[in-house]
Amino acid sequence: MAVPTLTDAPMSPDKPSDKSSHRSSPYVHGYGPRELQRLQDQASALVELLHADTAYPAGARVLEAGCGVGAQTVTLAARSPLAHVTALDRSAPSLAEARARVAAAGLSNVVFEEADIFALPFAPASFDHVFLCFVLEHLGRPREALRALGEVVRPGGTITVIEGDHGSALFHPDSDDARRAIGCQVALQARAGGDALIGRRLHPMLVEAGFAEPRVSPRLVYADGSRPDLATGFTRRTFTTMIAGVRMAAIEAGLTRPADFDRGIADLNRTAESDGVFCYTFFKAVAVKR
Numbered sequence: 001m002a003v004p005t006l007t008d009a010p011m012s013p014d015k016p017s018d019k020s021s022h023r024s025s026p027y028v029h030g031y032g033p034r035e036l037q038r039l040q041d042q043a044s045a046l047v048e049l050l051h052a053d054t055a056y057p058a059g060a061r062v063l064e065a066g067c068g069v070g071a072q073t074v075t076l077a078a079r080s081p082l083a084h085v086t087a088l089d090r091s092a093p094s095l096a097e098a099r100a101r102v103a104a105a106g107l108s109n110v111v112f113e114e115a116d117i118f119a120l121p122f123a124p125a126s127f128d129h130v131f132l133c134f135v136l137e138h139l140g141r142p143r144e145a146l147r148a149l150g151e152v153v154r155p156g157g158t159i160t161v162i163e164g165d166h167g168s169a170l171f172h173p174d175s176d177d178a179r180r181a182i183g184c185q186v187a188l189q190a191r192a193g194g195d196a197l198i199g200r201r202l203h204p205m206l207v208e209a210g211f212a213e214p215r216v217s218p219r220l221v222y223a224d225g226s227r228p229d230l231a232t233g234f235t236r237r238t239f240t241t242m243i244a245g246v247r248m249a250a251i252e253a254g255l256t257r258p259a260d261f262d263r264g265i266a267d268l269n270r271t272a273e274s275d276g277v278f279c280y281t282f283f284k285a286v287a288v289k290r
Contacts, residue, residue, distance in 0.1 A: 045233035049219050050162055050282065051075050056129055058082035063127045065117050065149055066135035070098025076131060077107045085109055086127070090116045117145045125154040133162040136205075140193035146209035153289040159211060161285045162219075165199030168281035169239070171271040178271075181264025184250035185243050191253070199283035211287035219282040225274040235272040239280060240265060 054076070056062050060083040067073045067087035077085045087102075087110055089095050095112050102110050115121050117139075130149050136142040149159060166186050171178065186196045195201075206214040223230040244265045250256045256264075271278045 045230065045238055046221070046282070047075055049221065050133070050284065051079060054079065054131070054160060056080040056083040060084065060129060061127045062086070063088060063122075063130045063149070063152065065130060065132040065145075066138075067095075067098050067112075068134075069094050070101040072131075072133045073098055073110060074101050074105045074107065077102065077110045078105065081107075081109060083109060084111075086111050086113055088113045088115055088117070088120075090114065118148055120148060120152055122152045124151055125157075126152045128154055128157045130157075130159045132160070134164065136161065137163055137189070137196055137198045138192075138194045142195070142198065143205050143209050146205060146211070150210055150289055155289055157289045159206070159287050159289065161202055161206070161287075162282060163199040163202060164196070164280065164282050166196040168199070168279070170277075170279040171268070172277040173267070173270060175264065175267035175270075177260060177264040178267040179264075180256065181243050181250075181261050181268065184255045184261065185246045187255055188246055188249055188253065199281065202283050202285040206285055206287045210290060212290050214285055214287035216283055216285045219284055221280045221282070222277075223272065223279075224277045228274075231272040231276070231278065234280070235276075235278040236269060239278070240268040240272070243268065 051072075057080075060080065062076070062080065062083050062085045064073055064076055064085060064087045067089045068091070070087065073085070073087045077083075087095075087098060089098070089112075092114055095114055099112055113121065117135075130153050132149070136145060139145050146159070146161075153159060166182055169182060189196045203214050203216045221230065221234050223235050225231075247258075247261055247265075250261060251258055268278075270276055
């Protein structure tokens with residue numbers, strides 16, 4: 001049985017795989033209640049890390065592309081209360097959840113649009129800014145998506161992109177089983193046409209998509225015994241829960257055996273204990289439309 005590693009992502013993810021010509025890959029984490037809760041836990045744990053330096057002025061037209069269930073939309077809109085946010089997603093059920101979240105937060109500066117990033121229903125230069133978070137990793141052709149989004153941004157406007165990179169995970173106690181469990185998720189996402197290692201590629205992708213002045217900043221999540229809230233909110237409830245969510249798919253794909261995978265998850269949870277350490281890096285990029 002082949003053992004997946006953190007290098008199992010596609011070497012050229014912008015080219016369609018021979019399995020499908022679709023430009024958007026399946027969402028490998030699924031759409032069940034557990035995943036909805038994980039997304040909310042992730043958004044709550046990472047608010048300051050990912051959003052502290054993002055705010056748009058009064059009257060700004062902002063497109064959130066791939067808003068999903070609105071886990072990031074609420075923060076985005078709340079931090080720019082006088083901006084006009086259009087939250088777009090191709091999934092009607094996800095948009096219904098996003099609408100409910102925004103309504104529950106009492107926000108009135110968001111409208112929703114059901115559409116695909118590769119077939120945007122907007123005229124050129126319709127927006128001052130575009131924001132997308134954890135979207136490109138699920139697309140088979142992320143550079144094409146960036147080019148499409150660039151068409152609807154006015155010259156001088158900005159695009160903000162946030163992505164993770166599973167190859168950046170470091171932890172103590174170290175564990176080969178944990179690394180192989182993470183590798184299963186990376187491999188499954190690659191097979192679906194996505195790239196769980198995409199964070200490291202944001203700068204060259206933005207340049208190749210025609211944007212100017214890309215600035216990429218690494219955002220390190222570091223949790224140890226002195227940060228129990230982060231160890232719970234991110235290490236356990238966000239990252240480890242995400243990896244655990246692909247258990248059956250990984251087993252059915254022949255990437256792992258049940259006992260091996262379960263040891264990996266146990267070892268990841270072990271890093272969230274008082275004498276454990278877990279690190280992960282997100283990458284946030286801001287670039288300008290020429």
